[in-house]
Amino acid sequence: MSADAREPDAELLARVFLARVIEPGDEVGGRWVREFGVAEVVRRLRQARDALPGVSAARWGGLVARAGAAEPERDLDVARAAGVRFLRPGDVEWPGQLDDLGDGRPLGLWVRGTASLRMWALRSVAVVGARACTEYGAHVAADLASGLAERGWIVVSGGAYGIDGAAHRGALAASGATVAVLACGVDRPYPRGHAALIGRIAEQGLVIGELPPGDHPTPSRFILRNRVIAALTRGTVVVEAARRSGSLVTARASQRLGRITMGIPGPVTSALSAGVHELLRGEAALVTDAADVVELVGEMGELAPVRHGPVLPRDLLEPAAREVLAALPGHRAAPAEEIARGARTTRDEAIARLYELRALGYVERHGDGWKLTRQAVISVRRGRSPC
Incomplete structure (x- = not known):
């Protein structure tokens, strides 16, 4: 049971408060929490004096203004009404691998769905890629996610158009489990065109995010969301990505965190595969299907079949x-x-x-x-x- 299923305690309310005030991935805010504790950080923000170190006066003023509008009790009430719970570090369901993010670790996670995030994250793979993907990319992503789901793996992605959506649908089609990590409040699915898909994910899987109820996505929040996808999973597969694709941010975060980074090659003439090919020239592993992925991220003995050409x-x-x-x-x-x-x-x-x-x-x-x-x-x- 998560902490907010009971009467909220002071530490829970403090973290919900900070989730409204401090942006996801803010390492300065994370350092404050580590050095001073959540209660002291909340006290200083509420009292608007004794500025915490490491920020300018203008930025401190912006945080104080946010703090004046934060209502953690209301956020928890809105979340409960939407079937959403709040997880914090130390809860039984908290995935310990998120701690690898150090001071950039989420202050907490809003979770929609009934499964245990901690248990699912232990056997999960991220499948990410271009929003404006090709038919080839969508087919490969769906087939890969379906194969992973059939092997008992959880497919994690960002709920976006393109490769993300194809991966989620592939896992669902195989009656498997999938997790959507959003860059907005989990009660306000984005993109709107995926409202039905995200609702289905919440019923059959999990929808999670760092932003409190009602919060909207921004370009920076999408980028910062990707570090959670990378940290949560055993490895990241990039299906299609141009050279400036946000999915490459996920792949590089995966590499920094010591996770396994993989790429599926595409046509050398396709700009949407250029980013993947760049990864493959580095330390990323080339994979072609779910068996290849499981051999890399799975336990000893989970080997891909030996592949031969046709026997003449x-x-x-x-x-x-x-x-x-x-x-x-x-x-x-x-x-x-x-x-x-x-x-x-x-x-x-x-x-x-x-x-x-x-x-x-x-x-x-x-x-x-x-x-x-x-x-x-x-x-x-x-x-x-x-x-």
Whole structure:
């Protein structure tokens, strides 16, 4: 049970207050909380004196103005009415890996949905990419998320158009679990065109965010939201991204945090894959499907299957027979002696192999010579059996 399911205590109210006043990812604010404690930070902001260190007078004045309008009890009431709870560090459900963000750690998280965020985060993968994605990108993201969900992994993304939406839908289509990390209040889904999708995620998964109820997204909040996606998960997969894509921010945050960073390549002619290719030239791992991802982020023994090219019928022949078959000219009959020289064997051995090949439909007698059958010529080119 989260702390706000009971009568709110002073520390809970203080963190809800600060979530309204301090922007997500503000490391100065995080340092204040670490050095002075939430109660002292709240006291100074409320009393509007004894400015805390590390900010200008103008910025301190802006924080004090925000503090004057903060109503933590009201925020909790609005959240409860929307089926939203507030998690703080130290709660049973708090994902400990968020602590890797140091002073940039969220002051708390607003959560919509019934599952345990801590348990889900332990086996989660971020799938992110371009908003204006191609059909290829959307297909790959949905297929990847579906494959991860079928293997029991949680798909985490940002709820946006493009790759994010395709990833969420892919996981839901496989009756799997997914988490949307929003850059706004979780009671006000954004983008509006994804209101139905985000509602479905809340029913089947989790919708989380740092911003209090009713807060709106801004460009900086989208960027800062990405650090939560990176920290929460075991690894990040970028499906499509241009060179200035916000999803590259998630990938680089993942690298800084020691998580596994992966990319799915696209056409070299596509600007929407240029950012992914840049990652792959660095330390990111190239993956093509869910099996590849799980091999990297999963436990020991969760290996992707060994991949082979197609097995051709001639691959099933004995090595000596393959040598004899390769020694036959393509468009004429040849005597056994010539074939033996080409196969680097004796005449008797070549004849024995030629009879085997005739039984399999590869060759036929032409007087004193041997020739590939018409079906064999076609099948060797196409990789099929002549029989």
